[in-house]
Amino acid sequence: MTVLLALGVVALPPWLALQEARRQAYVAESEQVRRYAMDVLRRTDGTAQQIDAAFRQLKQSGFAPCSAESLDLMRQIDLGSSYLQAVGYVREGSIVCSSMGGAPMALGQPGYRTSAGVTIYQDIPLSRPGQLPLMAVGRDDQVALIHRDLPIDVWTDVPGVALGVLHVGGLGLPIARGPVDPAWLQKLGTGFEARFTDTRFVVSVLRSHKTQFVAVAAVPLAELDRRADAIARRLVPAALLAGLVVALAILMLARRQLSMEAALRSALRRDEFFLCYQPIVRLQTGEWVGAEALLRWRRADGTLVGPDLFIPVAEQSKLITRITERVLRLVAHDACHFLTVHPDFHIALNLSADDLHSCAIVDRLCVMIRDCGAQPANLIVEITERGFLNLSSAREVIGSLRDKGIEVAIDDFGTGYSSLSYLESLDLDFLKIDRSFIEAIGTGAPISLVVGHIIAMARSMGLRMIAEGIESEAQAAFLRERGVEYAQGFLFGRPMSFAELVQRFKEREHAALVQQARAGADA
Ligand SMILES: Nc1nc2c(ncn2[C@@H]2O[C@@H]3COP(=O)(O)O[C@H]4[C@@H](O)[C@H](n5cnc6c(=O)[nH]c(N)nc65)O[C@@H]4COP(=O)(O)O[C@H]3[C@H]2O)c(=O)[nH]1
Structure with missing residues (x-):
């Protein structure tokens, strides 16, 4: 009985240490993945805000589209924004003038249209192989060009990270790096944040308070295991040692008790x-x-x-x-x-x-x-x-x-x-x-x-x-x-x-x- 108790005492702390390592790893990993999602969301919101500000500025200027003043304003907007590659005017599916200059350029087929009257052109002919793909966002006769993957261009040293931008309206955006699963959106419900693990990833989903976009980031479970192993390597030996010390104390006490008990029996006899x-x-x-x-x-x-x-x-x-x-x-x-x-x-x-x-x-x-x-x-x-x-x-x-x-x-x-x-x-x-x-x-x-x-x-x-x-x-x-x-x-x-x-x-x-x-x- 005492030996069983001692064995239990030796085994329990390492087992608890393993659970603790797993818990700490999950907390650290889910915090990390949330930071990635925050970064993606910040970039997405920043891009949306700059596009909106550019369109408003052009409209409020009162300059005639493609006039020398409006071209000048477009170049200033371009220079002053970090996420926009160019702004311009659209007529019949082509950019007729823009901050980039050059000849009119066809935008290709619109990808989809949001309820706010924004048209997304996912794959414009200007994109060159080997370069970051461009995408255009148009509203009325205005258009902005952005690097499609800019919101998910987040630095990470974790292999296998998946990052993406989804739309709460369910519009299929192509902005994704790694195997982003649109089903993750459902975990959000009506809330603004969800953190969970699915069969392969620790996932963070963050919904923007300003736009209809949702940022997702996911780190493979293998990364969680790796971190848990690293923490366990620190905790388990200490826990094992503590278990051994307590078990030893129990055994010594039991021995003393047994020897005292035996001595009492003999004292009764004698x-x-x-x-x-x-x-x-x-x-x-x-x-x-x-x-x-x-x-x-x-x-x-x-x-x-x-x-x-x-x-x-x-x-x-x-x-x-x-x-x-x-x-x-x-x-x-x-x-x-x-x-x-x-x-x-x-x-x-x-x-x-x-x-x-x-x-x-x-x-x-x-x-x-x-x-x-x-x-x-x-x-x-x-x-x-x-x-x-x-x-x-x-x-x-x-x-x-x-x-x-x-x-x-x-x-x-x-x-x-x-x-x-x-x-x-x-x-x-x-x-x-x-x-x-x-x-x-x-x-x-x-x-x-x-x-x-x-x-x-x-x-x-x-x-x-x-x-x-x-x-x-x-x-x-x-x-x-x-x-x-x-x-x-x-x-x-x-x-x-x-x-x-x-x-x-x-x-x-x-x-x-x-x-x-x-x-x-x-x-
Ligand atoms: N089942 C069982 N238990 C036993 C038996 N004999 C003693 N005990 C238990 O052992 C306790 C300690 O007894 P003690 O060392 O003789 O210690 C005694 C006594 O020597 C001590 N004491 C009495 N007056 C003083 C005092 O003025 N100062 C101090 N420091 N101690 C005192 O206080 C204790 C008083 O005894 P208790 O409160 O009854 O506390 C007793 C009692 O609970 C027994 O035959 N059967």
Whole structure:
């Protein structure tokens, strides 16, 4: 499973890099092809504008066609325009005079006529083989000569580019370089721009805002592939490397987890676990009312492993229920006798999500209490927010525990993400305020305000509170003033062996008795 995951992690980034390379290539290629189409459109519009301006200038001059003044004006127009080769006058299908001078010249058959009264002569006899073909555009008795391919005379270093000028009216213009497909026009619809790929090209179609012309440009898909390959050559190795690093990390983590899991199994076999107990005090009086059982693992080489390290692995590897069983046996071994003579003292036990899958844990705790000769009130069960993953079964187990007289606390409250939602739906006895909130008391940090809200909320829900991780008298005073009932922390006692706990408990009991006796004597 882990190997499959690692393989997936190695393969995924290169695959994503390939997709990204393709995407970037398409963006770059379609931008490029659009630039070509823009260039064609700019030239087409420029030509149309210059023709129109020339015709208007001639008309507005009032000079008689072919008069010396009009010839002079035609030459000036010719010189001043970049796209026109010549302007002149037409009579009966021939240029009778023009800025070029020379004898009258037949224009040949008109190619077609636009709805605006413009006649296009596609192939005029003046065109010479080897030279750019000329075409004439006539309106009324005026005519302009242009190089037919000037609008598509766009420089490009991309092989196989197709460029063309089409007419929205569907007039078949011969202005095309490469395999321009008139069907591309349909993609435009009523819009002014379309960009797409067909089976062979990345295509850009741009419609003029000023004329009825449409510029098209297309770059072969092979060019897109070439660009995508070039980008992929940069991205894929980096992605592969990233995938390898993550896969390696996963494998190492899995190995560590596996070795930790194996070590936990052997620790269970070799009985390497023991419990420490940390006193829980009544805040108003300082009286020790209970203790939390905290599991420790002493490895064969003598090193101590804290629960923060091994409990998560035990939870993931489903060893946690076996570990909980070991905890119960250790508690029974350590505390049975003490609990039978101190029915008001409780031991708090930590349970994990897997322990709450069924009510078997309730039966197991009841057996332990019975065998001990203790009372259900001698036990408190602590459950963290992770324990409520399966809310319905957790609710059932909690209900059953409370029915038997075992009280239940929510541990590390506020460190999860959905606290309130399930807190309201569960019947609990205690709320343990997490150490992170206690640490913030008196610091002025924004989080320091949270503890006040938690206290108010717990009170409104009728929950008693145990504050965790109290290290200073100031923290204790703060919580005492706000009515928090119980507390736990280094200020009152670090986790210790049960023998030490009993010893210190007795010393405190003795001290209290001595104090009571003194008070009695004084009175
Ligand atoms: N800095 C500081 N720390 C304080 C102070 N007072 C208590 N602590 C530490 O805070 C933790 C309190 O336990 P927890 O919130 O139930 O958190 C426990 C509990 O969730 C889990 N755990 C411990 N034993 C068991 C067990 O038997 N079963 C399960 N499922 N989880 C356990 O491991 C967690 C860590 O336990 P520990 O390492 O023993 O760490 C303990 C305790 O040593 C203080 O004043 N200052």
